[in-house]
Each structure stands twice: as structure tokens, then as C-alpha cells.
Amino acid sequence: MKRNALTNGRASDASERAFPRLMIAPTVLVMAALTAYPLVFTLIYSFTDYQYLKGTDAAKFVGFKNYVMLFNNTYFRQAVLNTVKFTLLAVILEMVIGLLIAVFIKSLKKGQKVMRTLLLLPYLLPTVTVALSWRMMLSANYGIVNQVLESLHLPVYNWFMDIKTAFGTVLLIDVWQNVPFVFLLLYASLQGVSTNQYEAAMIDGANVVQQFFYVTIPNIKSGIALCALLRTIDTFRLFEKVNILTGGGPAGTTSTITQFLYNYGIKNLKFGFGSCGAIVMTVLVLILSSFYIKRAIH
Amino acid sequence: MGSKRITGMTIIKGIVCAILLIVALFPIYWIVAMAIRPTSEMTGHISVIPHALTGEHFKQLFIEKGFGSSIVNSLQTTLISTMISLVIGLCTAYIISRARFRMFIKKPLTYWILLVRVLPPVAFTIPLYTMFSKLNILYSRIPVILACILINIPLIIWFMISFFQDLPVDIDQSAQIDGATEWQLFTRIILPLVLPGIAAISMLSFMYAWNEYTYSIIFVQTPRNYTVPLTLAVLNTEDNLTNFGLVAAGGVISVIPITLFVIFAQNYLISGLSSGAVKE
Known part of the structure; x- marks a missing residue:
């Protein structure tokens, strides 16, 4: 009640009332100009034959022509399939490996902090640098990986050019970089699990595996769910590694939705078609993340 | 046992x-x-540990490839965008966190910010490109700076709201009774109390801007404006031995800022990154 009295008394002061508006105005302006306005125009452009070089004035409304073209485009369908496959595999691998590492590090008696920092490093590096380092290691002629495989008499590949290996190689590199994020988040969640529960489980005769499934997992369920969602949202827009390592090839086997749009809507300046693809991707992302948004807002 | x-x-x-x-x-x-190994050690049998050390790749990178200007571009866009996002983001996060500021726009803005965090960059790039072109700034550094601001403002607001919320409202009330204006309360009392949070999110923002690639490769039109990631990506055009040393040298330089953060401020950095698990 005291707070109410304070607020009412001050609300009469005009300059004090202006304060929150001034404080929030820059964000509203920036978000309106850089996100709301573009999103609306992406939608509008998606119904036009807008080509950048001809300008917006020459663009005509073409109805759903772009959408029909897009859904009939085999490369696009392949890119959607690749993206879904990639996201599913990457998130599952990252979650399983990240969780195992988190539980393992938590069980160490010494050196938890050092290990946590060192294992986190891959996630912190610029994605471009990560991609280039792996490119050098996996180079067909001058790479250390092929050299080691050859000396062990194992088959070697041209990792990024071979249809058999390109997808898996990019997947592996992405998993390598993002497991540390999952590990860090789950390791932080594990700190909140009380040791009493493990002691109680031990008294009941639960072994290590049972403790993992009946104590650890239920306790960090919400951390696991949140982490999986964040990773899903980020993996779905995968572009940097693909663009640098394969450009979507060979034969489109590593093309993701963003890479497809970059090649066939942005780089060739066919902005109407590109916008249409962007809208389709936006809808897919919204469906994927509706759960996350609901949770985060409460 | x-x-x-x-x-x-x-x-x-x-x-x-x-x-x-x-x-x-x-x-x-x-x-x-x-x-750090000479090019001659990159063919034939490649040893895990280099036999000879050389600085030739770094020298060549700066003298022939003008890597210095890429670093300047990157530092400029990163620092400017981080500063602007911080100032704007902190003000907004504070207003959203305080129930006594009642504004209609707070709720829709909060939803919108979350949505921006989730949406893919391609949702915005094409109209932004058109807009920058019409404003005649496509050949300047402004587009990439704005892109980094667009990435970082939602992160900063989302991260800082919980820090502001953790401060007891009593602080606000006692400051107001002492006659402090809202602005004084915010800058002199509230901000110093959330400095650890500001430190953590500043580093994350710096990192995201420094590593930015997707918007940059679409918006940057001329090698004059290349940032470090762009220059590295362009160097990496072919499976070309002479470029291996250059790419590696550039890669080493690209990780210097994050190395410094890890060495001098890893606790802030890690608390920033792991905050997502504990708070939502």
C-alpha cells in the first residue's frame, strides 16, 4: 500500500512520467526499424516478383506464384529435409553427449572448474575459425586426419566433397562446437540437485545407472527441455559452417534452408523468391519454438 | 572398499x-x-608438433592481405554495436523489470524481443538490404553495426531483466524518499549494483558481434569493409597450400579476444552463458 501511495504521488509529476517512456523509446524505435518493418516487408515481397536490380518500383504482385515455385523446387525440398534431419541428429547427439560429460565432470573430486573452462572453449570460438580449423585437419591431400587414417590402413575420404561423408562431417563439426554449451547448461542445473536424494537412493540400493535415471534426470528435466529447445532453434538456422565448408554441396546433400535461400534468393538478388522462402522458414521456426516462447513468458 | x-x-x-x-x-x-610452421612442413608427412617456427604467415597476412584493416573494421563494428546495445538495452530492461512503471507497451515489447531472439536472420535481411541501399549506406560499416545491435539488444534485455528483478524494491523507495530523481536512482544506485551482470553480458555481446558472419556476408559489399570472419572465409577459397598458413594465422588472431576474456574474466563469462539454465 505504501508503494501505491508513492507511485500515485509521483505520477502527477510530468517529468517523472516521461522517464520510462524516454528509457524505452530507443529500443522500440530500433526494434521497429530493424525487425518489425523488415518482417512486414519480407511478407509483402514474398507475393511479388521483386528483383533487386530492377528496384522495388518495378516489382509486381504475383500472388502465390513464389510459394508454388518454392514448393515445387526439388532443391528447396531437399534443403528442408536436410535441415530437419540435421537438427534432429545434432540436438540428440549434443544432448546425450553433453549430459554424459556434465554428469562425469560433476563426479570428479578435483579439477571440476578447470575442466569446465577448457571443455567450454570450442563453443566460444568464432564459427568461421572452427570451420577453417576442421577444414585444414580434414583436407584431402594435406590433412592430418587422412594421414593418420592412411597410416592405420583405414579408408580415407575427400570429406567435404564426397556425397557419402559431407553431411556427417558437417554434423560432427557442429556437434563438436555445441556440445560444450549443452554440457555447461546441464552442469549448472546439476549443481541444484541435493546430495540427500542420492544418499536416499543409495540406501534403497540403487546402483549408479538407476541413480542416473531415477534421481539425476527427473531433477534436471526442465534444464534438459530448455537446452534442447535452444539448440533446436539455433541448429535450424544453420548456415555459417555449411556456407564455408561445402556451400551446400555436393549435390545439395548438405544444403540447409538458410543456405538454399542464400544461394537462390539473396546472392542472385531474386528478392521476391528469397522473401517467400524466408517466410516459409519463419513459419517453421515459429511452430518449433511456440513451446519455448510460452514457457519463457510463463 | x-x-x-x-x-x-x-x-x-x-x-x-x-x-x-x-x-x-x-x-x-x-x-x-x-x-607457426613454415609452408614446407605442410606437405608430405605432417608432424603433430612443428619442427621449425616462423612468423612468415602473420607477416604475409598483414602486409599482403591487409589483415590490419579487417581487425580495425571488426573492432569498430564490435565496440560501437556493443556500446549502443548496452546503453539501449539496460534502460529498457530496467523499465520492464519495475512494476511501478505501468505502460501498455511493456508486454508486447517483451514478447517481440523474445520473438526476435527466435526468428532466423533471413526473416529480416532482404528488406534491410533494400532499406540500406535506398539510404545509401550499403557501402559503409553501418549495416553490420546495426545487424549486431539487432542481435544483441534482445539478448541484453532478456539477460538483464532478471538481474534488475533480483534487487529489492526497497532500494528504489528509500532513494526516492531521499529525493533522488528516477535518473539518479538508475545511474547512481541501480546500475552499480548490477555491474557483475553488465560485465557478463558485455563480454557475451562483444563475442557475438566479433563472431558475426551471416549478416556480414550479406550486407558487406566491398573488401574495404571486411570483418575478420569475412576475410578468413574469403582466404579459404580453395584447397590451396599457400593459404593454409594465412588462414591459420588469421584464425589465431580471431580467437585473441575470447582468450583474453577466458583468462581474465572467465567467471563472468561462464555465469553469463549458464544463466539460461537456472533462470529462464
């Missing part, structure tokens, strides 16, 4: 730790190892 069994466990755990560290760190080691 003999001590033997405990030792056995310790050894196994040590081995697992070693394997984890090798897998996590070898690619990082490799880029350093490639950067």
Missing part, C-alpha cells in the same frame, strides 16, 4: 578427462600449430 578400487576409478577418470580434453582442444591446437 579397498583403496585399490578407488585408485582404479581415479585412473579411469583421468583417462576419460584426457580423451575429452584432446577431442575438445586438438582443433584449437591445430590452428596454432599450422600458423
Whole structure:
């Protein structure tokens, strides 16, 4: 009640009332100009034959022509399939490996902090640098990986050019970089699990595996769910590694939705078609993340 | 429960730790190892540890490839965008966190910010490109700066709201009774109390802007404006030996800022990154 009295008394002061508006105005302006306005125009452009070089004035409304073209485009369908496959595999691998590492590090008696920092490093590096380092290691002629495989008499590949290996190689590199994020988040969640529960489980005769499934997992369920969602949202827009390592090839086997749009809507300046693809991707992302948004807002 | 069994466990755990560290760190080691070895050591049998050390790749990178200007571009866009996002983001996060400021726009803005965090960059790029072109700023550094601001403002607001909320409202009330204006309360009392949070999110914002690639490759039109990631990506055009050293040297330089953060401020950095698990 005291707070109410304070607020009412001050609300009469005009300059004090202006304060929150001034404080929030820059964000509203920036978000309106850089996100709301573009999103609306992406939608509008998606119904036009807008080509950048001809300008917006020459663009005509073409109805759903772009959408029909897009859904009939085999490369696009392949890119959607690749993206879904990639996201599913990457998130599952990252979650399983990240969780195992988190539980393992938590069980160490010494050196938890050092290990946590060192294992986190891959996630912190610029994605471009990560991609280039792996490119050098996996180079067909001058790479250390092929050299080691050859000396062990194992088959070697041209990792990024071979249809058999390109997808898996990019997947592996992405998993390598993002497991540390999952590990860090789950390791932080594990700190909140009380040791009493493990002691109680031990008294009941639960072994290590049972403790993992009946104590650890239920306790960090919400951390696991949140982490999986964040990773899903980020993996779905995968572009940097693909663009640098394969450009979507060979034969489109590593093309993701963003890479497809970059090649066939942005780089060739066919902005109407590109916008249409962007809208389709936006809808897919919204469906994927509706759960996350609901949770985060409460 | 003999001590033997405990030792056995310790050894196994040590081995697992070693394997984890090798897998996590070898690619990082490799880029350093490639950067400092002469080109002659990159063919034939490649040794894990370089035999001879050389600075030739770094020299060539700066003298022939003008890498210095890429670093200047990157630092400029990163620092300017981080500063602007911080100022704007902190003000908004504070207003959203305080129930006494009642504004209709707070709720829709909060939803919108979350949506921006989730939407893919391609949702915005094409109209932004058109807009920048019409404003005649496509050949300046402004587009990339704005892109980094667009990435970082939602992160900063989302991160800082919980920090502001954790401060008891009593602080606000006692300051107001003492006659402080809202602005004084915010800058002199509230902000110093959330400095750890500001430190953590500043580093994350810097990192995201420094690593930014997707918007940059679409918006940057001329090599004059290339940032470090763009220059590196362009160097990496072919499986060309002469470029391996250059790419590696550039890669080493690209990780300097984050290395400094890890060495001098890892607690802030890690608390920033892991905050997502505890708070939502």
C-alpha cells in the first residue's frame, strides 16, 4: 500500500512520467526499424516478383506464384529435409553427449572448474575459425586426419566433397562446437540437485545407472527441455559452417534452408523468391519454438 | 572398499578427462600449430608438433592481405554495436523489470524481443538490404553495426531483466524518499549494483558481434569493409597450400579476444552463458 501511495504521488509529476517512456523509446524505435518493418516487408515481397536490380518500383504482385515455385523446387525440398534431419541428429547427439560429460565432470573430486573452462572453449570460438580449423585437419591431400587414417590402413575420404561423408562431417563439426554449451547448461542445473536424494537412493540400493535415471534426470528435466529447445532453434538456422565448408554441396546433400535461400534468393538478388522462402522458414521456426516462447513468458 | 578400487576409478577418470580434453582442444591446437610452421612442413608427412617456427604467415597476412584493416573494421563494428546495445538495452530492461512503471507497451515489447531472439536472420535481411541501399549506406560499416545491435539488444534485455528483478524494491523507495530523481536512482544506485551482470553480458555481446558472419556476408559489399570472419572465409577459397598458413594465422588472431576474456574474466563469462539454465 505504501508503494501505491508513492507511485500515485509521483505520477502527477510530468517529468517523472516521461522517464520510462524516454528509457524505452530507443529500443522500440530500433526494434521497429530493424525487425518489425523488415518482417512486414519480407511478407509483402514474398507475393511479388521483386528483383533487386530492377528496384522495388518495378516489382509486381504475383500472388502465390513464389510459394508454388518454392514448393515445387526439388532443391528447396531437399534443403528442408536436410535441415530437419540435421537438427534432429545434432540436438540428440549434443544432448546425450553433453549430459554424459556434465554428469562425469560433476563426479570428479578435483579439477571440476578447470575442466569446465577448457571443455567450454570450442563453443566460444568464432564459427568461421572452427570451420577453417576442421577444414585444414580434414583436407584431402594435406590433412592430418587422412594421414593418420592412411597410416592405420583405414579408408580415407575427400570429406567435404564426397556425397557419402559431407553431411556427417558437417554434423560432427557442429556437434563438436555445441556440445560444450549443452554440457555447461546441464552442469549448472546439476549443481541444484541435493546430495540427500542420492544418499536416499543409495540406501534403497540403487546402483549408479538407476541413480542416473531415477534421481539425476527427473531433477534436471526442465534444464534438459530448455537446452534442447535452444539448440533446436539455433541448429535450424544453420548456415555459417555449411556456407564455408561445402556451400551446400555436393549435390545439395548438405544444403540447409538458410543456405538454399542464400544461394537462390539473396546472392542472385531474386528478392521476391528469397522473401517467400524466408517466410516459409519463419513459419517453421515459429511452430518449433511456440513451446519455448510460452514457457519463457510463463 | 579397498583403496585399490578407488585408485582404479581415479585412473579411469583421468583417462576419460584426457580423451575429452584432446577431442575438445586438438582443433584449437591445430590452428596454432599450422600458423607457426613454415609452408614446407605442410606437405608430405605432417608432424603433430612443428619442427621449425616462423612468423612468415602473420607477416604475409598483414602486409599482403591487409589483415590490419579487417581487425580495425571488426573492432569498430564490435565496440560501437556493443556500446549502443548496452546503453539501449539496460534502460529498457530496467523499465520492464519495475512494476511501478505501468505502460501498455511493456508486454508486447517483451514478447517481440523474445520473438526476435527466435526468428532466423533471413526473416529480416532482404528488406534491410533494400532499406540500406535506398539510404545509401550499403557501402559503409553501418549495416553490420546495426545487424549486431539487432542481435544483441534482445539478448541484453532478456539477460538483464532478471538481474534488475533480483534487487529489492526497497532500494528504489528509500532513494526516492531521499529525493533522488528516477535518473539518479538508475545511474547512481541501480546500475552499480548490477555491474557483475553488465560485465557478463558485455563480454557475451562483444563475442557475438566479433563472431558475426551471416549478416556480414550479406550486407558487406566491398573488401574495404571486411570483418575478420569475412576475410578468413574469403582466404579459404580453395584447397590451396599457400593459404593454409594465412588462414591459420588469421584464425589465431580471431580467437585473441575470447582468450583474453577466458583468462581474465572467465567467471563472468561462464555465469553469463549458464544463466539460461537456472533462470529462464
